[in-house]
Amino acid sequence: MQPPDEHPHVPGPSLWPVGVAIGIVVLLVGLIVSWYIAGIGALMAVVFGFLWVRDLTAGTALVHAPEVPPESPTGPALPAPAGGPAMPPAAPEERYPRAKFLELSTLGLGGVIGGIVTVPAVGFMVIPPFLKQGQKDHDLGPLSDYPQGKYVVATFTADASQGDVSRRTAYVRYNGQQNGLPSFTIISNHCAHLGCPVQPNGPLDPKGTKQFADVTLIPTVSIAGFGCPCHGGQYDTEGNRIAGPPVRALDRYSFSIRNGHLFLGRPFSVSHVDGSGATAVIHKWTQSFPGEPVNGIESWLYPVQPPH
Amino acid sequence: MATRRLTRSQQLQQTILYPLDWLEERSGLVGGVKYFLFRKVPGDINWFQTLGSAALTAFLVQALTGVILAMYYKPDPTIDPVTHLPVAYQSVTHITNDVFAGWLVRGMHRWGASVFIILMFLHMGRVFLFGAYKYPRELNWIIGVLILASGLGEGFTGYLLPWDQTAYWATVVGININGTAPFLGPFLAQFLQGGTYINADTLPRFYSIHMLLIPGALFALIGLHLYLVVRLGVTSPPWSKEAAGTGPLEPPSQNGRSGLVSPRARRRGR
Numbered sequence: 091m092q093p094p095d096e097h098p099h100v101p102g103p104s105l106w107p108v109g110v111a112i113g114i115v116v117l118l119v120g121l122i123v124s125w126y127i128a129g130i131g132a133l134m135a136v137v138f139g140f141l142w143v144r145d146l147t148a149g150t151a152l153v154h155a156p157e158v159p160p161e162s163p164t165g166p167a168l169p170a171p172a173g174g175p176a177m178p179p180a181a182p183e184e185r186y187p188r189a190k191f192l193e194l195s196t197l198g199l200g201g202v203i204g205g206i207v208t209v210p211a212v213g214f215m216v217i218p219p220f221l222k223q224g225q226k227d228h229d230l231g232p233l234s235d236y237p238q239g240k241y242v243v244a245t246f247t248a249d250a251s252q253g254d255v256s257r258r259t260a261y262v263r264y265n266g267q268q269n270g271l272p273s274f275t276i277i278s279n280h281c282a283h284l285g286c287p288v289q290p291n292g293p294l295d296p297k298g299t300k301q302f303a304d305v306t307l308i309p310t311v312s313i314a315g316f317g318c319p320c321h322g323g324q325y326d327t328e329g330n331r332i333a334g335p336p337v338r339a340l341d342r343y344s345f346s347i348r349n350g351h352l353f354l355g356r357p358f359s360v361s362h363v364d365g366s367g368a369t370a371v372i373h374k375w376t377q378s379f380p381g382e383p384v385n386g387i388e389s390w391l392y393p394v395q396p397p398h
Numbered sequence: 399m400a401t402r403r404l405t406r407s408q409q410l411q412q413t414i415l416y417p418l419d420w421l422e423e424r425s426g427l428v429g430g431v432k433y434f435l436f437r438k439v440p441g442d443i444n445w446f447q448t449l450g451s452a453a454l455t456a457f458l459v460q461a462l463t464g465v466i467l468a469m470y471y472k473p474d475p476t477i478d479p480v481t482h483l484p485v486a487y488q489s490v491t492h493i494t495n496d497v498f499a500g501w502l503v504r505g506m507h508r509w510g511a512s513v514f515i516i517l518m519f520l521h522m523g524r525v526f527l528f529g530a531y532k533y534p535r536e537l538n539w540i541i542g543v544l545i546l547a548s549g550l551g552e553g554f555t556g557y558l559l560p561w562d563q564t565a566y567w568a569t570v571v572g573i574n575i576n577g578t579a580p581f582l583g584p585f586l587a588q589f590l591q592g593g594t595y596i597n598a599d600t601l602p603r604f605y606s607i608h609m610l611l612i613p614g615a616l617f618a619l620i621g622l623h624l625y626l627v628v629r630l631g632v633t634s635p636p637w638s639k640e641a642a643g644t645g646p647l648e649p650p651s652q653n654g655r656s657g658l659v660s661p662r663a664r665r666r667g668r
Contacts, residue, residue: 216589218599219589219592219593220585220589223593249597253475253476253477254475254476255475255597255600256595256597256598258595284570285570285573285574286567286570286571320567320571379574379578379583379584379588380574380577381575381577382577382583391580391581392580392584393581394584395584396584396585396588
């Protein structure tokens with residue numbers, strides 16, 4: 091039974107945590123603004139943190155009672171009474187006691203058995219989302235379905251084995267020939283803010299709808315860009331952000347042309363696009379999740395992307 | 399009189415109590431429950447201190463109604479060829495419209511979710527304002543924060559299950575907010591949705607997290623939380639005269655923890 095604690099280990103009031111908090115804020119601001127400010131912030135956080143910890147430990151150091159030496163059963167042998175044999179010193183503690191061995195082997199074996207069961211199960215939960223994520227190129231139908239200079243809303247089933255849940259939308263515009271090759275702008279409809287589906291800002295022409303296998307093509311009449319219904323992000327016709335919370339331009343798809351058909355390739359992220367149409371300069375980056383800047387200092391927060 | 403006959407009422411009482419005595423003798427459970435429920439608390443606690451029990455009750459309601467809903471719900475995103483509706487969505491409308499009292503149980507689970515979260519926040523506010531997170535109860539605050547986070551996880555994963563437009567897009571946004579966490583965010587997002595995009599595995603995944611993974615963690619955390627409440631006792635309100643040492647003093651506690659059950663005056667008075 092413990093005696094009631096007369097001196098709770100409550101630290102005295104201290105202003106240093108405020109300093110640490112300010113240091114961290116300065117550090118975060120510095121990450122965006124400049125290296126020097128980040129360095130100053132880090133220094134403040136470390137110094138004030140050290141002072142805070144010193145304050146804490148100085149005020150409340152636990153006082154341990156000095157250890158009372160045991161009644162020395164293993165102490166030096168008592169002097170032998172004259173004439174009698176010396177009292178033998180107590181046997182030193184066993185070096186490898188049996189109980190200790192059994193305890194450790196039980197824990198160890200239990201741990202090994204537990205690991206054999208748990209590790210594959212946890213792997214089964216964690217690993218599959220990161221394997222075989224690549225998509226096969228998708229046939230979007232003959233080139234003649236795509237009028238020049240107009241966006242077509244192309245909806246397709248990315249993975250037939252998954253069914254409707256994998257239906258995705260791309261905005262496809264035929265830019266005419268460039269250097270003797272057909273040029274396409276293919277924009278993903280995932281908003282670069284948080285992934286809602288962006289909508290074309292302009293009327294569709296549902297009467298011109300075409301169907302090719304699983305692909306539905308609805309031409310637009312004329313659009314002024316794209317807008318997101320969730321939080322109001324706005325993009326121009328090249329997918330550049332012009333207003334709202336998105337952190338980069340809309341993702342695009344690479345494409346290829348085989349036997350006169352347009353094939354959708356891998357998606358990639360875009361920081362921004364200079365120019366427009368066939369001559370546009372696209373600043374490409376590895377595909378990232380929505381909301382993650384792909385260039386500039388903020389992109390350092392996302393150094394590694396999982397396999398897409 | 400050694401051979402005294404038991405009176406009729408005593409006989410009756412013994413008969414009624416016999417099962418409890420039987421249980422107590424073999425398990426000690428009756429004493430355990432008494433120890434848990436009939437604890438000494440400071441004399442000047444008030445109704446604010448019932449918010450924790452209220453949150454616990456809300457959680458138990460969620461657990462009970464959730465178990466029942468799981469008997470009818472189907473976490474399947476495929477389209478029913480007859481009705482052209484996703485199977486999951488259809489099972490939710492079936493629960494609401496067709497199953498006896500389904501509307502009630504689903505309503506309890508749906509609104510109870512908000513009640514649980516709100517009560518957790520109110521309880522947290524009470525603990526904060528009463529200073530009840532201070533020594534020696536810091537660990538219980540930390541466990542409470544983990545319970546709150548798990549509860550919010552329940553809210554997030556449960557929101558997807560009706561598989562309608564609101565559920566789907568709110569989950570897309572929620573997953574992508576997770577994705578914007580620095581460094582590990584993209585991996586967390588991909589783990590949650592079971593792939594680069596929301597796919598056929600996402601709904602069963604959320605369902606499993608919602609009804610097995612997090613509830614298991616919640617039961618364990620709530621158990622620890624209650625253990626610490628019983629072990630450390632309940633704090634007096636900050637305005638307590640008793641705790642300040644000027645009010646009526648209680649007789650010294652029998653369990654040797656009087657300093658914890660009704661805190662003494664602080665060393666540095668203000």
